[in-house]
Amino acid sequence: MGSSRSGRLVLGPPGSSRLVVLAFLTLLLGLLAVPLATPAGAVTDLALGKAASADSSQSGRGPSLANDGDSATRWCAADNRTGHWWQVDLGSAATLSGTEVRWEFARTYRYHVSVSTDGTAWTRVADRTTSTTAAQVQSDAFTATARYVRITVTGLAASTWASITDFKVFGAGTGTPPGSEPDPALRSRCTGTSPITCHFDVQPGDYDVTVVLGDPASPGVTSVQAEARRTVLPAVSTAAGSYARYSFTLNVRQPEGQPTGQGGTGTPGLDLVFSGSTPKLDGIGLAPASGLVLYLAGDSTVCDQPVAPYTGWGQQLPQYFKRGLSVANYGDSGESSGSFLSNAALFPAMKPLIRSGDMVLIQFGHNDKSTTASAFASNLTSLVTQVRSQGGTPVLVTPPVRRLFAADGTLTSTALHVNGVGANLPATMRQVAAAQNAPLIDLTGASEALVEGLGPNGSGRLYLPELNDNTHFSSYGANEMAKLVLQRMRELNLSPVPYLR
Numbered sequence: 001m002g003s004s005r006s007g008r009l010v011l012g013p014p015g016s017s018r019l020v021v022l023a024f025l026t027l028l029l030g031l032l033a034v035p036l037a038t039p040a041g042a043v044t045d046l047a048l049g050k051a052a053s054a055d056s057s058q059s060g061r062g063p064s065l066a067n068d069g070d071s072a073t074r075w076c077a078a079d080n081r082t083g084h085w086w087q088v089d090l091g092s093a094a095t096l097s098g099t100e101v102r103w104e105f106a107r108t109y110r111y112h113v114s115v116s117t118d119g120t121a122w123t124r125v126a127d128r129t130t131s132t133t134a135a136q137v138q139s140d141a142f143t144a145t146a147r148y149v150r151i152t153v154t155g156l157a158a159s160t161w162a163s164i165t166d167f168k169v170f171g172a173g174t175g176t177p178p179g180s181e182p183d184p185a186l187r188s189r190c191t192g193t194s195p196i197t198c199h200f201d202v203q204p205g206d207y208d209v210t211v212v213l214g215d216p217a218s219p220g221v222t223s224v225q226a227e228a229r230r231t232v233l234p235a236v237s238t239a240a241g242s243y244a245r246y247s248f249t250l251n252v253r254q255p256e257g258q259p260t261g262q263g264g265t266g267t268p269g270l271d272l273v274f275s276g277s278t279p280k281l282d283g284i285g286l287a288p289a290s291g292l293v294l295y296l297a298g299d300s301t302v303c304d305q306p307v308a309p310y311t312g313w314g315q316q317l318p319q320y321f322k323r324g325l326s327v328a329n330y331g332d333s334g335e336s337s338g339s340f341l342s343n344a345a346l347f348p349a350m351k352p353l354i355r356s357g358d359m360v361l362i363q364f365g366h367n368d369k370s371t372t373a374s375a376f377a378s379n380l381t382s383l384v385t386q387v388r389s390q391g392g393t394p395v396l397v398t399p400p401v402r403r404l405f406a407a408d409g410t411l412t413s414t415a416l417h418v419n420g421v422g423a424n425l426p427a428t429m430r431q432v433a434a435a436q437n438a439p440l441i442d443l444t445g446a447s448e449a450l451v452e453g454l455g456p457n458g459s460g461r462l463y464l465p466e467l468n469d470n471t472h473f474s475s476y477g478a479n480e481m482a483k484l485v486l487q488r489m490r491e492l493n494l495s496p497v498p499y500l501r
Contacts, residue, residue, distance in 0.1 A: 045069075046096070047088045047149065047169040054086040058161075066164040071320055071501050072486050074104055077153070077162040082110075084162040087150035088169065093117055098141040098170045099126065100244060101151060104163035106136040106235055110155025115146030122150065126239075129154045135221045135237035135276070139214070139244035166501070186284040195275040200286060202270050204252050206293065206326045209272070210285035214243035220280030225273045226250050228257035228266055228304040229311070230327070231319045231479075235276050243282060247323035249289045256304070258332045259345045263306030291324040294496050295350055295392070296331050297340060297383065298363040300472060301400055301481075303331030309464060310472050313400070313481035320486055325499035328353070336371060337364040337379035347383065356391030359495055361485070363443065365399030365417045365425040366471065373423040380432045395494065396433045398426040398444035400481055403463045403470035405456045411448055441488040447481060 045067075052063035056078035066075035067088055077084035096115065103109050113126035126140035134157075149169050153162040190198035211233075213222045219240050224233040227250070238244050255265030274281050296302055296314045303312040314329040321327065330350045332340070340346045354360065362383050368376055380396065387394040404415035417425040426444040433440035451459045462477030463470050473481060490497050 044171060045168040046090050046094055046171045047167060050091060051089045052086065053089075055084055061163070066167045069166075069500070070490070070497075071102060071165045072483065072490050074163050074165040076104070080156065080159075080161045082154055082156055082162070083152070085150050085152040086162075086164060086167065087148055088167065089119070090147050090149070090169065093145055093147045094171045096125075096142070096144045096146055096149070096169060096171050098139065098242065099149060099151070100137065100139045100166075100168040100170070101164055102137045102166040104165055105157075105160060106134050107157040107160050108132060108134050108155070109138075109153060109157070109160070109162075111151055111153050113140055113142075114150045114152065115144045116148040116150070117146055119148045131155075131237075133219075133221050133235075133237045133277075135235035137234060137244070138237040139242055140239060141242035184283075186286055187281070190272075190274075190281065190284075194279055195273050196279050196281050198272040198274070198281075198284065199267065200270045201268070202252060202286075204254055206249055206251050206289040206291070206328075207270060208247065208249050208285075208287045208289045208291075208323050209270075210245065210247045210323075211272075211274075212243055212245050212282040212284075213274075213280055214238040214241075214282050215280040216241055218278070218280070220278045221276040222274055222279040222281070223276045225275070226318070227252065227271055228306050228315075229308070230304060230315050230329070231475075232272075233319055238280060248318065248321065249291055249323050249326040250318070251293065251326040251328040253328065257306045258303050259330055259349065260332050260343065261345075262333050266306075289323075289326065291326065292495065292499070293353070293355070293358045294321075294325060294327050295354065295358060295360040296327065296329045296363075297347065297350070297360055298331035298397070299335050299366050299399075300331070300333035301366060302329070302363055303333060304329050305472075309467075309474050311475040311478035313473065313478045313485065316475070316479040316482035317485070320482070320501055321496065321499045322501050325496055331363075334367055335364070336367040337376055337383070338371065339367075340364065341379055341382060347386070351386055351390060354387060354390035354392040357495065358390075358392045359395060360387045360392050361395050361397050361441070362387075363397035363399055365419075365429070365444075368423075368425055369419050370421055371419065371423065371425075372421055373425075373428045376423060376425055376428050377432050380429060381436060384432070384436045384438050393439070393495065394436075395439045395441060395489075396429050397441045397485065398429050400443050400447040401451055403451060403456075403459055403465070409452070409455065411452060416448065417444060439492050439494060441485055441492075443481065443484060443488075446484040446488065450480065450484065 047067045054063040058076040061076035065073040114122040114124045116122045125142040220238045223235045226232045255261045302314040318327045384394040402415040404412045
């Protein structure tokens with residue numbers, strides 16, 4: 001198990017001599033001089049935190065929530081009609097190079113973007129009024145000088161409202177424009193067209209990755225996954241001649257996926273997959289990272305599931321974080337609080353990597369079917385204590401519910417993790433959190449409200465009833481669970497919050 005915190009990017013076959021590896025590194029850095037000289041994510045968002053307004057807003061979903069830098073919050077119009085608009089006042093006129101909108105859902109939204117110098121006379125600079133894409137993120141490139149930028153929603157999918165989680169405005173001269181750093185040295189290591197797959201022979205550790213999406217001649221819809229099906233970016237739409245640049249930090253481990261190798265060990269190094277209806281990749285930048293790590297300790301509902309449709313909620317977390325924080329998922333199928341502590345591939349492998357400032361989310365209960373309350377409390381206390389001994393911050397996460405309904409439409413005690421020996425595992429975890437003064441994310445309670453609110457039929461979308469599985473999640477359900485975790489992290493103001501995309 002390695003770490004990139006030494007600051008060395010090691011490329012090449014295992015067993016290469018140090019001299020050869022360093023020589024190769026020197027050559028590679030020469031090839032990457034331009035992309036690595038500019039910090040990842042150097043494009044400035046001129047709209048961040050600026051005064052925002054809208055023609056209407058839903059209660060608690062005001063205009064300022066669309067440009068607060070937090071994709072867990074959103075502006076939403078007061079009703080589901082079209083014609084609603086949202087706008088931002090940049091404070092003074094600036095030379096603009098484009099915008100990016102992240103909608104609440106991956107559905108078809110039709111819109112146009114207009115700019116103004118005085119807030120009265122408007123000029124349309126981007127037109128998506130006939131769009132058919134269902135990409136959640138859409139990027140538009142243009143050149144204009146303006147103080148005000150407005151997006152107007154002209155078309156909506158069924159059961160969809162005008163709702164924006166993030167709106168960015170890019171300015172010429174405010175950083176490296178999207179698409180200006182295609183890197184032939186790394187781009188040449190990618191094969192295929194749909195999907196596009198890329199492989200880099202790097203050692204285990206954390207890496208900053210910058211991707212430039214788009215094509216000079218044709219539009220694209222591109223999503224990005226890393227390693228074992230981790231969602232890094234949802235579908236991003238780019239117009240012909242428009243480019244979108246994203247930066248994120250990725251954890252590389254061998255084996256990838258589940259630490260015990262269940263479902264396959266993958267390939268050494270870093271793997272990226274660019275998919276979507278028409279994936280477009282212009283360039284890639286890669287560098288060692290030394291930022292914070294969010295470790296995940298859990299079971300099959302958390303882990304990087306190797307085979308679809310099974311998806312752990314930990315697989316969906318990376319898409320919500322910017323460069324500077326990586327998600328290291330040590331979740332593993334079938335693990336209980338006790339087995340995770342004792343298996344050499346799990347906590348004993350993870351513990352030495354934890355550094356001051358890192359955070360560890362700890363979720364168990366699904367496989368503690370015969371664990372007594374006292375043993376469960378002892379295991380959790382040991383995990384909390386040992387994480388703290390490394391300088392990390394432990395956060396206890398109660399397990400998500402199973403989709404098991406009683407006749408009255410509420411969830412059964414088994415669904416709520418009262419186990420075979422009568423131990424109420426979520427309640428025990430809450431007691432440990434209080435005794436250890438550790439942060440707690442009550443995912444049991446949050447998922448109970450979600451599943452019961454959807455009912456026996458509607459909640460099926462979260463799980464895999466077609467496989468007779470009411471414990472594990474679909475990709476949609478895993479994403480909903482991830483959003484519940486992120487919401488509570490935000491409420492607790494935990495250290496990963498500043499890195500939310």
